[in-house]
Amino acid sequence: MNARNAPQPVAITGLGMITPAGADTAATWREVCRGTATAAVDPALADLPVSLSCRVRAPLERPVMRRKGVKNLDPVTRFALNAADEALDDSGLDPIGWQPDRVAVVTGTGAGGSHTVTRGHEVLAAEGPRAVSPYHLPASLINMTSAFLSLYFTARGPSFTVSTACASGADALGLAQDLLAADRCDIALVCGAEAGITPISVASFAQIKALSAESDPRLASRPFDRDRNGFVIAEGACVLVLERPRDAAARGARIRALLLGHASTNDAHHATAPHPDGLGAETALRQAIHRAGLTAADITHVNAHGTSTPANDRIEACLLTQVLPHHPVVTSSKGALGHALGAAGTIEAALTVLALEEHRVPPTAGTRDLDPECGIDLVLGTPRAHPGNYAVSNSFGFGGHNSVVVLAAP
Incomplete structure (x- = not known):
């Protein structure tokens, strides 16, 4: 690869997340460093072959969560909005002052609005088509997390969804780096979000023996262990703010790391x-x-x-x-x-x-x-x-x- 074709490093200036370990980045980092598992018995999965999950337990309390219409969104998008709000605060960027046409959103997700799809099928089967919510499509379509991030934070640049299963979030980072290198944006909000702990998802993973069969939540997820036997399904979201290093430096931003x-x-x-x-x-x-x-x-x-x-x-x-x-x-x-x-x-x-x-x-x-x-x-x-x-x-x-x-x- 010659210098002309090599990707340019981009600055990571903001982090935000909500995970089974906590409501924000600091809480998640603290618990991960403690080295304790967040897996727990999940009552919603009681009738399934596997009943453990890692759910987000912390309340979503960032200011954006009080905006009109947020309550109608699928958990996957609510997680994303909450994480994005923290990431923007961390970056020092304010959507009121940016050029919206130069702000991109790239979201990685495997399934999109899983809870909305599950609930919609239940309502259709039990009550018929007229009972299906008019919010079903906006909440369930796989592109809508990116769309609502763009909407709530006034980002009018490219807005993409990457869906490559468990590689989605990392691929979203790569696409954002390419957008910045191609001068298609000056700022990129890169999100990975998932809320896929539903009975059909868990049953499907269990059928192919991908999930841990352990009953002890502390030992269910044990990467590289001699006795490992599967993963524990989890949910959550993380947003990273990406900029060109020179732009970040010009506004006096803290560059937390570089994506090379x-x-x-x-x-x-x-x-x-x-x-x-x-x-x-x-x-x-x-x-x-x-x-x-x-x-x-x-x-x-x-x-x-x-x-x-x-x-x-x-x-x-x-x-x-x-x-x-x-x-x-x-x-x-x-x-x-x-x-x-x-x-x-x-x-x-x-x-x-x-x-x-x-x-x-x-x-x-x-x-x-x-x-x-x-x-x-x-x-x-x-x-x-x-x-x-x-x-x-x-x-x-x-x-x-x-x-x-x-x-x-x-």
Whole structure:
């Protein structure tokens, strides 16, 4: 890749999130660093083969939540709005003062308005078509989270939805970097959001043996553990504010980290299983590092996809040891937060930003006995000091989607 085609680094100037660990970024980071699982028995799933989930329990109390019409939106969009409100505050940007035509919104989500779809089918079956809510379509369509972020924050630039399963949030970051490089916007609100804890979703994941069969919530999600047996489904949202570094510096913004590079590939192998040799994921990791202008030896930290499923963790660990043989420090936040599907990529990218910022890597909750086949330097027990400046965050999804982002300290 020549210098002309290399992507330009972009500044991350704002973070906002709402997760099973808390109502905002600080609360989530604090709980992830404690290394405790947020999984719990979910009464709504009592009649299903798997009854554990990681739900958002904190109230959504940001000012935007008081705006007209928000109560009619699906939880996936309410999560996104709440996170975006915090991210904008963190960035120091005020929509009243920006050029709305130069602000883009890119959202990654796997399913969109899952709760609205579920409720709509229930009403249709029980009461007939005239009882279906007129808010059903605006709340359920997969593009509407981006649309409502644009609406409530007056962002009139490009507004896209990326849906590549569990790689969606990371791919949204990559698309936003490209939009900034192409001068199609000056600011990008990048959101990953998911509210997919519904009976049909959980039943479907259970049917393909993707979910943990553990009854103890503390041990259900245990990435790279010898006895791992599946993930715990989660929900939440995270928003990162992206700008060109020169624009951020000109307005005196704090640059929390830099997004240096991104790569996306597809296994073209199987609908739900990763390639057994991790070929697509390996290509994405190598390409992302190259596009960031780095070498493999520069990477000192990996926020792994680390779902706690037997095949994914083994394959990911093998590709990490192959591409990064110097054994950078690895963690998986899914031990604490569960798997937030399309939102996971942005949540984990934000946690990687915080790891670079605070020079410490959180432990992998739930994991007690590292699988000897996973020859990685996994952080366990307590956070570990990390003086490095470059990190990668991996996201892999059903359909063979692989997405890797490379982040750096400013």
